[in-house]
Amino acid sequence: MELSQITFDLPLFYFLILGFAIFMYVLLDGFDLGIGILFPWFESKAEKDHLMRSISHVWDGNETWLIFGGVILFAAFPAAYAALTSTFYLPIMIMLFALIFRGVAFEYRFKSDRSKPWWDFAFSTGSTVAAFCQGMILGAVVQGIPAGVNIAEASMASSWIWVTPFSVMTGFAVMTGYALLAAGYLYMKSRDALQIKAAKYGRRLLVALLFFMMAVSIWTVIDQVEIRQRWLSGLNFLWLSPLPILSILLACVAWQRFDTRNADSDLHEKHVHENWPFWCAAGLFLLGFAGLLVGLFPYLIPRQMTLWSAAAPDSSLQFLMFGIVIFLPLICAYTLWGYRVFSGKIEDYQEGY
Amino acid sequence: MEFDATMLSRIQFAFTVSFHIIFPSITIGLATLIAIWEGLWLKTNNPYYLQLAKFWIKPFAITFGTGVVSGIVLSYEFGTNFSRFSEITGPILGPLMAYEVLTAFFLEAGFLGVMLFGWQRVSAKMHYTATLVVAIGTWISSFWIIAANSWMHTPAGYEIVDGIFHVSSWFEVIFNPSMPYRLGHMLLATMITACFVVAGISAYYLLKKQHTVFAKKGLSMTMWFALVLTPLQAFVGDLHGLNVGQYQPIKLAAMEGIWPAWEESVPLLLFALPDMEAEKNNAEIGIPKLGSLILTHSFDGGVQGLKSVPPEDRPNVPLVFWSFRVMVAIGMGMIFIALFALVLRRKDRLYENKWFLGLTVSFTPMGVIAVLAGWYVVETGRQPWVVQGLLRTSDVASLLPPERVLFSLIMFVIIYSLLLGVYLYFMGKLIRKGPPKMEQLEQQLIGMKAPGYALAWVKNLIHEEKKRGE
Numbered sequence: 105m106e107l108s109q110i111t112f113d114l115p116l117f118y119f120l121i122l123g124f125a126i127f128m129y130v131l132l133d134g135f136d137l138g139i140g141i142l143f144p145w146f147e148s149k150a151e152k153d154h155l156m157r158s159i160s161h162v163w164d165g166n167e168t169w170l171i172f173g174g175v176i177l178f179a180a181f182p183a184a185y186a187a188l189t190s191t192f193y194l195p196i197m198i199m200l201f202a203l204i205f206r207g208v209a210f211e212y213r214f215k216s217d218r219s220k221p222w223w224d225f226a227f228s229t230g231s232t233v234a235a236f237c238q239g240m241i242l243g244a245v246v247q248g249i250p251a252g253v254n255i256a257e258a259s260m261a262s263s264w265i266w267v268t269p270f271s272v273m274t275g276f277a278v279m280t281g282y283a284l285l286a287a288g289y290l291y292m293k294s295r296d297a298l299q300i301k302a303a304k305y306g307r308r309l310l311v312a313l314l315f316f317m318m319a320v321s322i323w324t325v326i327d328q329v330e331i332r333q334r335w336l337s338g339l340n341f342l343w344l345s346p347l348p349i350l351s352i353l354l355a356c357v358a359w360q361r362f363d364t365r366n367a368d369s370d371l372h373e374k375h376v377h378e379n380w381p382f383w384c385a386a387g388l389f390l391l392g393f394a395g396l397l398v399g400l401f402p403y404l405i406p407r408q409m410t411l412w413s414a415a416a417p418d419s420s421l422q423f424l425m426f427g428i429v430i431f432l433p434l435i436c437a438y439t440l441w442g443y444r445v446f447s448g449k450i451e452d453y454q455e456g457y
Numbered sequence: 458m459e460f461d462a463t464m465l466s467r468i469q470f471a472f473t474v475s476f477h478i479i480f481p482s483i484t485i486g487l488a489t490l491i492a493i494w495e496g497l498w499l500k501t502n503n504p505y506y507l508q509l510a511k512f513w514i515k516p517f518a519i520t521f522g523t524g525v526v527s528g529i530v531l532s533y534e535f536g537t538n539f540s541r542f543s544e545i546t547g548p549i550l551g552p553l554m555a556y557e558v559l560t561a562f563f564l565e566a567g568f569l570g571v572m573l574f575g576w577q578r579v580s581a582k583m584h585y586t587a588t589l590v591v592a593i594g595t596w597i598s599s600f601w602i603i604a605a606n607s608w609m610h611t612p613a614g615y616e617i618v619d620g621i622f623h624v625s626s627w628f629e630v631i632f633n634p635s636m637p638y639r640l641g642h643m644l645l646a647t648m649i650t651a652c653f654v655v656a657g658i659s660a661y662y663l664l665k666k667q668h669t670v671f672a673k674k675g676l677s678m679t680m681w682f683a684l685v686l687t688p689l690q691a692f693v694g695d696l697h698g699l700n701v702g703q704y705q706p707i708k709l710a711a712m713e714g715i716w717p718a719w720e721e722s723v724p725l726l727l728f729a730l731p732d733m734e735a736e737k738n739n740a741e742i743g744i745p746k747l748g749s750l751i752l753t754h755s756f757d758g759g760v761q762g763l764k765s766v767p768p769e770d771r772p773n774v775p776l777v778f779w780s781f782r783v784m785v786a787i788g789m790g791m792i793f794i795a796l797f798a799l800v801l802r803r804k805d806r807l808y809e810n811k812w813f814l815g816l817t818v819s820f821t822p823m824g825v826i827a828v829l830a831g832w833y834v835v836e837t838g839r840q841p842w843v844v845q846g847l848l849r850t851s852d853v854a855s856l857l858p859p860e861r862v863l864f865s866l867i868m869f870v871i872i873y874s875l876l877l878g879v880y881l882y883f884m885g886k887l888i889r890k891g892p893p894k895m896e897q898l899e900q901q902l903i904g905m906k907a908p909g910y911a912l913a914w915v916k917n918l919i920h921e922e923k924k925r926g927e
Binding site for chain 2: 160161164165171172174175176178179180182183185186188190193194196205208210211215216257417419420423424427428431432435439446
């Protein structure tokens with residue numbers, strides 16, 4: 105393929121935008137779903153209040169990235185949107201149900217008295233189930249629609265097409281990853297006992313996530329012929345080796361910066377390094393995501409549908425491109441501003457409204 | 458009616474979209490009212506405006522939140538339940554919805570955090586900007602979704618290539634023939650809905666003799682708005698009706714219960730029981746010739762009737778006919794209340810007349826009911842088409858095993874019933890609690906000067922100082 109062809113490849117542009125949307129979603133809603141996953145491990149009401157308040161001003165914006173990912177798939181790759189959503193009907197529905205419960209918990213928990221334990225339950229279970237479903241959908245997409253099932257009839261296939269040992273594992277992997285992001289976020293946004301607790305959980309989750317990343321990688325390489333060829337043929341492994349090496353490096357840095365010592369020891373030094381674990385976790389996600397793309401590209405549905413065969417006509421792609429080029433940077437700017445307004449520790453957050 | 462997967466998908470979509478529309482139809486107008494109050498507070502320094510804004514922001518928050526979670530469902534349901542529809546119309550509807558997300562959803566969500574939780578973290582002006590941006594975001598959102606929906610009623614600017622819709626002119630797609638009327642009608646509806654919610658609760662406080670100063674302000678303002686907006690809505694609705702007559706005559710025939718293939722001197726039916734089998738109305742009560750006058754603006758204007766198309770191309774007539782009457786009746790009731798308020802105001806009895814206050818309380822949910830009824834007219838009136846004249850609803854649903862759709866439908870019914878119950882319970886709780894006290898408001902305002910990050914830095918410093926001191 106010549107360079108000029110690549111520069112004007114609109115479907116490729118949208119593939120990258122879709123990737124960006126998914127990554128932003130995983131990063132941003134990842135840490136706030138993760139807060140819900142970690143919720144049961146913080147027992148006192150005060151801790152739960154802090155956890156909830158730390159994300160109540162951002163969850164809505166974070167979830168918007170899920171809608172954005174959905175509509176980009178719909179607008180740019182309608183055929184893939186149609187096939188994927190109808191084939192994975194059940195996990196998507198269960199994810200949506202779970203997101204409803206955890207979403208409304210934000211509004212009602214602070215206004216409730218007797219029903220508070222129910223909202224705690226709705227928030228933590230909803231977050232956990234949503235994260236698990238997302239992980240399972242990811243695993244199911246990587247495995248693709250089984251050979252022998254026609255893509256046009258995949259939605260009529262067994263209700264349990266998405267439940268495989270592999271997708272169950274990716275479900276747990278994504279859950280662990282989200283919880284790690286949340287631990288990093290909490291570590292950055294809290295102080296004293298809460299911060300130390302976040303660091304302790306963060307370290308354990310780091311180990312678990314590394315295990316899952318390794319297991320998923322080895323499993324796909326054994327299981328998926330195409331991915332194996334891409335990783336292991338010729339010198340490819342050499343070019344791709346920075347992905348696993350950097351992952352291990354980032355994990356080591358995050359481990360070290362998760363300071364579990366008592367905060368009194370050296371306040372100032374600690375303050376400087378507080379953001380590191382979160383950004384290392386984000387880096388781990390980015391590397392994992394890159395590894396995934398290396399395996400899947402250029403397929404939206406492995407072996408069946410490429411980004412070019414699923415793409416909408418140019419008239420649609422061109423029209424939307426202007427909007428993306430103009431508005432996406434603006435969105436990033438005011439999202440950043442929003443986080444800046446609420447910078448500082450959650451212990452200082454006031455009650456809202 | 459056969460309960461196959463297609464029928465179940467249609468029921469599920471109708472159910473989920475009906476549930477969803479309840480919430481935006483309140484929040485679009487309410488966001489605008491809150492922005493108006495906050496702006497008036499900044500301009501006049503009258504604390505009662507701030508009290509109005511700070512009270513109504515709470516119902517706004519829970520309404521908005523419920524709207525968000527029920528809205529996410531819809532953005533995936535196009536694909537899960539109507540995969541063939543999304544594949545065929547994706548190149549047209551996809552970009553419109555993507556623009557909605559890019560220009561509205563992110564804007565609303567990005568500034569909502571500051572609007573709800575940022576009172577002490579940004580300056581008063583910045584906070585007002587956030588409120589204003591959220592309100593504008595809700596309007597932009599309506600623009601795109603109405604454009605997409607209107608295109609399904611009056612498709613334009615498209616060509617069909619290999620069974621897929623391609624766009625030949627985006628301008629014609631967005632500003633399709635019914636779009637301006639539908640947008641105007643819907644935005645007015647949301648403003649009126651919010652006005653009657655606020656008026657109803659204010660009237661309730663006045664009846665109970667609680668928070669009277671606050672309630673008088675709310676009732677008086679919204680009744681002024683209603684006086685202008687409700688007659689305007691009748692006018693826009695009439696224009697919209699003419700547009701329907703031009704582009705979707707069968708829908709109009711169902712709305713008015715007109716059976717003959719062509720009828721001149723159409724009566725205005727106040728009551729009728731349309732019988733689809735017999736192709737006629739039973740128990741008609743009507744005013745002669747008034748129908749023609751309204752539909753064609755002439756006493757003998759002819760109108761195309763239902764029998765001009767075969768039965769399989771007709772919508773469910775009783776449903777369209779009665780939904781339309783419910784909407785119009787509520788609209789008339791609202792015009793009456795607005796005029797009643799004007800008369801009472803001139804006699805200085807607006808805040809005391811028990812009949813008026815009681816009637817206004819009973820109209821608290823009427824805006825929402827009218828919006829729902831109106832959407833039933835629009836959407837069921839278009840059937841059996843999903844894209845008017847081009848695509849049948851029965852041809853575009855996903856191929857799914859019925860039990861799978863039945864499962865999700867049952868879950869939606871359970872979850873949404875729960876959600877509605879909880880929503881009403883907490884609304885009741887907020888209303889019983891009443892507006893924030895004046896002293897409380899003043900205290901909250903003290904910390905409103907410094908920007909968030911500066912404040913956070915200072916607080917952290919204080920915390921560290923304390924630790925060192927120990």
